[in-house]
Amino acid sequence: MEEGDLILRSKEGDLESFNRLVEKYQRAVYNLALRMLGQASAADDATQEAFLSAFRGISKFRGGNFRAWLLRITANACRDQLRSLRRHPITSLDELVLDTEVDRDAQSPEDYALRRELGAEIMNALATLPSEQRLAVILYDIEGFSYEEIAQVMNCSLGTVRSRLSRGRGRLRHCLAQHVEPSLDEFRL
Numbered sequence: 001m002e003e004g005d006l007i008l009r010s011k012e013g014d015l016e017s018f019n020r021l022v023e024k025y026q027r028a029v030y031n032l033a034l035r036m037l038g039q040a041s042a043a044d045d046a047t048q049e050a051f052l053s054a055f056r057g058i059s060k061f062r063g064g065n066f067r068a069w070l071l072r073i074t075a076n077a078c079r080d081q082l083r084s085l086r087r088h089p090i091t092s093l094d095e096l097v098l099d100t101e102v103d104r105d106a107q108s109p110e111d112y113a114l115r116r117e118l119g120a121e122i123m124n125a126l127a128t129l130p131s132e133q134r135l136a137v138i139l140y141d142i143e144g145f146s147y148e149e150i151a152q153v154m155n156c157s158l159g160t161v162r163s164r165l166s167r168g169r170g171r172l173r174h175c176l177a178q179h180v181e182p183s184l185d186e187f188r189l
């Protein structure tokens with residue numbers, strides 16, 4: 001079934017159609033939430049909240065790019081989580097172990113350790129960015145969105161997207177330059 005049909009049926013209250021949309025976009029929504037929040041448990045909560053909000057508000061979807069609409073809802077859920085985390089900070093022991101997408105067996109232990117260290121530094125540096133800049137960097141540099149798609153997700157102009165992306169990259173570069181050891185230079189950012 002085409003996405004447009006799934007959306008139409010979801011607007012009519014068909015839960016199965018909406019579940020198929022969830023299956024299609026759950027990875028993108030979760031990845032955005034995880035990168036915005038830096039904690040798996042908070043990302044889980046934001047993902048669930050985003051899909052609940054999308055289900056409740058699907059009747060307000062006026063067409064266009066459904067993915068951008070859904071990721072805007074996700075970004076808003078992440079902002080809510082960030083406000084909550086600032087008021088009630090938590091540190092989970094599970095969060096201290098950073099998972100990497102690179103297969104451990106395919107690289108030397110030293111390379112694996114360096115990649116994990118670099119991944120942790122990048123996540124820490126991303127966490128220091130203001131949420132709007134972090135969102136722009138994640139959507140463009142990690143998720144591969146176009147400026148136009150980011151403008152839809154962030155509900156702002158192209159110039160604002162470019163500005164947030166430029167400032168976010170500059171801050172990220174500055175933060176990483178202060179913390180990343182020279183031995184990690186071979187893993188170009």
